Amino acid sequence: MGTSDAVLAERTGDRFGGFGGRYVPETLVPALDALDAEFxxxxxxxxxxxxxxxxxxxxxGRPTALxxxxxxxxxxxxPVWLKREDLNHTGAHKINNTxxxxxxxxxxxxxxxxxxxxxxxxxxxxxxxxxxxxxxxxVYMGEEDMRRQALNVFRMKLMGATVVPVTAGTRTLKDAxxxxxxxxxxxxxxxxxxxxxxxxxxxYPRMVRDFQRVISREARAQMLERTGRLPKTxxxxxxxxxxxxxxxxxxxxxxxxxxxxVEAAGxxxxxxxxxxxxxxxxxxxxxxxxxxxxxxxxxxVHPAHSISAGLDYPGxxxxxxxxxxxxxxxxxxxxxxxxxxGVSVLSRLEGIIPALETAHxxxxxxxxxxxxxxxxxxxxxVSGRGDKDVTTMAEHLLPTV
Amino acid sequence: MTPIxxxxxxxxxxxAALRDSGKRALVAYITAGHPDPAGSxxxxxxxxxxxxxxxxxxxxxxxxxxxxPVIQHSSQVxxxxxxxxxxxxxxxxxxxxxxxxxxxxxxxxxxAGGDAILTRAREAGVSGILVTDMPVGSDPVREAWFGAxxxxxxxxxxxxxxxxxxxxxxxxxxxxxxxxxxxGVTGERDSLAADLPETVARLRSATTLPICIGxxxxxxxxxxxxxxxxxxxxxxxxxxxxxxxxxxxxxxxxRSLRDAMDA
Ligand SMILES: Cc1ncc(COP(=O)(O)O)c(C=O)c1O
Numbered sequence: 001m002g003t004s005d006a007v008l009a010e011r012t013g014d015r016f017g018g019f020g021g022r023y024v025p026e027t028l029v030p031a032l033d034a035l036d037a038e039f040x041x042x043x044x045x046x047x048x049x050x051x052x053x054x055x056x057x058x059x060x061g062r063p064t065a066l067x068x069x070x071x072x073x074x075x076x077x078x079p080v081w082l083k084r085e086d087l088n089h090t091g092a093h094k095i096n097n098t099x100x101x102x103x104x105x106x107x108x109x110x111x112x113x114x115x116x117x118x119x120x121x122x123x124x125x126x127x128x129x130x131x132x133x134x135x136x137x138x139v140y141m142g143e144e145d146m147r148r149q150a151l152n153v154f155r156m157k158l159m160g161a162t163v164v165p166v167t168a169g170t171r172t173l174k175d176a177x178x179x180x181x182x183x184x185x186x187x188x189x190x191x192x193x194x195x196x197x198x199x200x201x202x203x204y205p206r207m208v209r210d211f212q213r214v215i216s217r218e219a220r221a222q223m224l225e226r227t228g229r230l231p232k233t234x235x236x237x238x239x240x241x242x243x244x245x246x247x248x249x250x251x252x253x254x255x256x257x258x259x260x261x262v263e264a265a266g267x268x269x270x271x272x273x274x275x276x277x278x279x280x281x282x283x284x285x286x287x288x289x290x291x292x293x294x295x296x297x298x299x300x301v302h303p304a305h306s307i308s309a310g311l312d313y314p315g316x317x318x319x320x321x322x323x324x325x326x327x328x329x330x331x332x333x334x335x336x337x338x339x340x341x342g343v344s345v346l347s348r349l350e351g352i353i354p355a356l357e358t359a360h361x362x363x364x365x366x367x368x369x370x371x372x373x374x375x376x377x378x379x380x381x382v383s384g385r386g387d388k389d390v391t392t393m394a395e396h397l398l399p400t401v
Numbered sequence: 402m403t404p405i406x407x408x409x410x411x412x413x414x415x416x417a418a419l420r421d422s423g424k425r426a427l428v429a430y431i432t433a434g435h436p437d438p439a440g441s442x443x444x445x446x447x448x449x450x451x452x453x454x455x456x457x458x459x460x461x462x463x464x465x466x467x468x469x470p471v472i473q474h475s476s477q478v479x480x481x482x483x484x485x486x487x488x489x490x491x492x493x494x495x496x497x498x499x500x501x502x503x504x505x506x507x508x509x510x511x512x513a514g515g516d517a518i519l520t521r522a523r524e525a526g527v528s529g530i531l532v533t534d535m536p537v538g539s540d541p542v543r544e545a546w547f548g549a550x551x552x553x554x555x556x557x558x559x560x561x562x563x564x565x566x567x568x569x570x571x572x573x574x575x576x577x578x579x580x581x582x583x584x585g586v587t588g589e590r591d592s593l594a595a596d597l598p599e600t601v602a603r604l605r606s607a608t609t610l611p612i613c614i615g616x617x618x619x620x621x622x623x624x625x626x627x628x629x630x631x632x633x634x635x636x637x638x639x640x641x642x643x644x645x646x647x648x649x650x651x652x653x654x655x656r657s658l659r660d661a662m663d664a
Contacts, residue, residue: 023508023534025467027559027584029566168473169463178466185467186585188561285509285534286464298485299513300463 014202016322022201024181024288031188036203038108043210048103055099056214059132060089062096064215066222069380071349076365078372081231082352082382083219085243092355092384093215093243094125098194100211102129105192112136112191116180118145118173118239119310119357120152121384122196127161137161140179144171145309152388170303173313177287197240198317201288205245205317212246219379220250232376233258236383237360238278238331239310241317243383248329258330261320262364264306265333273305277316278324278331291318307336307392308356310384338363340396343386355384356392410553411501411528412576415454416611416632426577426633427452427624427659428613429640430505431651432459432475433492434484440648441479445496447652448640452659453500455577455613457531457635458493460486460506467507467533469588471638475645486510486518490525501528503555503576508535508543519550529553529576537570544573555579560596564603571608579635580604581616582627588638590617593626601630621661628662 014020014036022032042048056062067082085093098115105113113135117123123139130137139156143165146153156163169175177195184193198205198212216234223231234251236244238261251257266274274280277292284293286301294302294314304314323329334342339356342363347353354362361380372378386393409417419426429448434441445456461479465472484492486506493502504527511518511532522530530552535544537556547554553576558567560583571578580601583594594600597614604612614627615635627634636658643651 022536022539024536024539025533025559025581026536026557026570027561027581029536029559030561030563168470169477174464178464181466182469182586188584284512285507287466288534290540293509295509295513297513298487299510300480300485301509 016319017325019289019291019318019321020202020205021290022288023285023290024201025185027185028188028201032201032203034108038104039203039207042104042107048107052100052103055103056096060095060099061087062214063218064088066219066226069350072346075345075349076369076372076378078374078376078378080365080378080380081223082380083215083247084382085215086352086354086382086385090121090125090128091387092121092125093212093246094122094196095128096214096246097196097208097211097242098122098125098129101192101194102133102135105135106133108192110190110192112138112187114138114180114183114191114193115196116140116173116176117196118176118312119308120145120149120156120388121310123161123163124152124155126194127156127159130161131159138183139163140166140176140183142166142171142173142176145173145176148309148392149388173309174301174304181287197242198245198319199240199287199289199315205289205319208242209245209249209319212242213249215243215246215381216248216250219247223377223379227377229377230254230257231379232372233260234379234381235260235262235361235365236381237262237311237357238316238320239275239313239357240315241320243381245317245319247381248323252328259323259328260364261329261331262360263331263333264308264311264360265335266305266307268335269333272302274333275304275306275311275313276333277314278320279333283321286315289318291321292316307339308360308389310355310357311360332364334360334363334367338367340393342366343393344397344400352382353386354382355386356389358383410576412455412553415501416577419454425628425631425662426454426611426613427655427662428455428457428615428633428635429453429655430457430459430635430637431644432461432472432479432641433489434461434479434482435475435641436478436644436648437482438484438488438492442492442496444644444648444651445498447648448655449498449500451652451655453655454633455501455503456498457503457505458489460489460504460510462507462510465507467586469586469638471642472587475641486514490522490527493527494525498526502526503529503531505531506533508532519547519552523551527552529555531555531557531579533557537566537573548573557581558604560584560594560600564607567604567607571610574610577611577613577633578604578608580612580614580631582614583617585616587616589619589642593623598630621657624658625661625664634662
C-alpha cells in the first residue's frame with residue numbers, strides 16, 4: 001500500500017489517524033451528531049450541490065483564476081502558478097466555507113449564526129453570507145485583533161453583524177473561539193456555529209475541508225489543462241489550515257505532488273513568540289480536537305504570535321497533524337520579517353498585494369529558490385488579498401517603498 | 402470503555418449515608434489555587450466544616466470553554482500563581498479532608514500529566530474525576546484509562562442529552578451523574594430552568610446513579626429547590642465569587658446552603 005492509500009485508509013470517522021475527535025461539553029454532542037448527519041445528507045443531495053455551485057459561481061465569483069506569475073517565476077527559476085483565492089468576493093478563501101455552512105444552517109432551520117474571527121476575514125465572510133441569506137450574525141473577535149483589523153470590524157458592522165469584543169486571555173483568535181463556543185453551548189437549539197478553519201470538533205475539520213476542496217478541484221484541473229501536468233509542489237500558508245487543506249485535498253492521492261504548509265515563525269522558532277504548532281507543538285486538546293498544540297509542560301495553552309492575525313493561533317487542524325506524522329505533507333515556517341519581504345516581492349513583481357498570511361507561503365518559495373528545475377511547476381495558494389493588512393504593512397514597509 | 406464495577410467508593414459510601422439520614426448532597430466546586438494556594442487549602446477545610454459532602458476541585462486551565470467569567474477568572478488567578486495539576490494534588494493532600502474529593506478538569510492538563518497522573522491523584526486522596534470535555538464515546542482508549550484508574554469517573558448529562566444516551570452515560574460513569582441544569586456555561590442565574598424537573602425524570606429513568614444538579618445554582622433557595630428534585634446540588638461560581646472577596650465569605654455561603662437544604 002502506497003502512502004496515499006494509507007493516508008486515505010486512515011482518514012475515517014471523526015479521526016485522522018489518532019488526531020481530531022470530539023472533545024466538547026456534553027451539551028454540544030447532539031448538535032454535532034445532527035450536523036454530521038445533515039452535512040452528509042446535504043452533500044449527497046443534488047439540489048444542495050446545485051445551489052452550492054450556483055452560489056459559488058454567481059455570488060463568490062468562482063472558478064477563481066489560475067494566474068501565471070512571469071516575473072516572480074523568473075526570480076525563483078521555476079514556473080509559479082497562483083491560485084487566486086484573493087479574487088473571491090470578500091477577498092479570501094474563507095467565503096467558500098461560509099457559503100456552504102450558511103446553506104447547511106438554513107437547511108437545519110437555524111436562523112442565528114455565530115462565528116469567531118482573527119484577521120476578520122472569516123468574520124467578514126460570515127457577515128456577508130448572513131446578509132445575503134437574512135440570518136442573524138454574531139461575531140466574536142479579540143479586542144487586540146479588533147484594533148489590528150479595524151477596517152474589517154467596520155465591514156462586518158456595515159453588513160449588519162454584531163461584533164462582540166473578547167477581553168479574556170490573549171484577546172486574539174484563541175479566546176474569540178472559546179467565547180464563540182460558549183455562545184453555542186448557551187444557544188445551541190437555535191444557532192449554528194460557523195467555524196472558520198479546519199479545526200474544532202468533528203465534523204468541522206472534514207466539513208470545512210470539503211467546502212474548501214473546491215480550491216484544489218479547480219486548481220488540479222486548471223494545471224492539467226494549462227501545463228499538461230500536475231504541479232511539483234503545492235504551497236499554502238497554515239493558520240488553522242483551511243486554505244491549505246482546500247489546496248491539498250484533491251492532490252493528496254497524487255503521491256508525486258509535494259504538499260508544503262507554511263506556518264508563522266513570528267519572531268523566530270527559537271523564541272517563544274511564534275505560531276508554529278506543527279513545527280514546535282506537542283499533541284494536545286484545544287477547542288474540541290486533538291492535534292498539535294503550543295502548550296507548556298502542564299498543558300496550559302501557550303499564547304501564539306504572528307504579525308498576521310489570521311495565523312496567530314496556537315492550534316492547527318487535526319488533518320494537518322495527521323498529514324505531518326504520516327509524512328504526506330511537509331510543514332515549514334517563515335518569520336514575520338520574511339513574510340513582510342514576501343509581501344514586497346509579490347507586490348513589486350506581479351502587482352498582487354497578498355494578505356500577510358499568504359505572504360508566508362510566498363516567502364518560503366523565495367527562500368527555496370533553486371529547489372525546483374525550470375520545468376517543475378509550483379502551485380501557490382494565494383489565500384487572500386492584502387488590503388486588510390495595509391496599516392500593518394505600512395508600519396513596517398513604508399520606509400522601504 | 403470499561404463499565405465501572407469496583408467495590409463501593411468513598412463517594413458511594415457518602416451517598417449511602419446521606420440516604421440513610423434522608424439528606425441531599427451538597428457538592429461544592431472551587432478552583433485549586435484560588436484565591437491563592439494557602440487560601441484554597443483553608444477554603445477546602447472550611448467547606449468541609451460547613452457541611453459540604455463532596456468537594457469538586459477544579460484544575461486551572463488556560464482555556465476553560467465550558468466556564469463563565471467567574472471560573473475563568475479564578476483559573477487565571479491560579480495559573481498566575483503557578484498552580485497546575487501537580488500543584489493541585491499537593492494542595493488536596495495538604496488539606497487532608499475526610500469528605501470525598503472529585504478532581505474537575507479539562508482533558509488537556511490531565512493528558513499533559515502523563516500515564517502515572519491518575520495513580521498520583523488517588524495517592525493524593527482523590528476519589529473521583531470529572532472531565533468536562535470528554536463526553537461518553539469521544540475517546541474509548543482514554544475513557545478506559547479513566548474507567549480503570551480506581552477513581553469514580555463522574556460523567557455529565559445535559560438538557561440536550563437524549564434519554565438513550567443518558568443510559569449509556571450512566572453505564573460508563575461512577576459516583577454520581579452531574580446533571581447540567583441548563584444550556585450554557587457555568588455561572589450564577591436567577592432561576593432554575595423550566596424544563597429541569599422533566600430532565601431529572603428522564604435521567605432518573607435511565608440510571609440508578611445518584612443525580613447531582615449544577616450550573617447556575619447560587620442561592621440557598623435555588624439549592625433547596627434543586628435538592629428537592631435530585632440527590633444533590635453542585636454550587637460553583639457563587640462560591641468562587643464569594644472566595645474572590647474572602648475565604649470566610651465562601652464558607653459562610655456554604656453554611657447557608659447547607660441550612661437551606663436541611664431545613
Ligand atoms: C487570507 C488568509 N489566509 C489564510 C488564513 C489562515 O487561515 P487558514 O489556515 O484556515 O487558511 C486567513 C485567516 O484569517 C486569511 O485571512
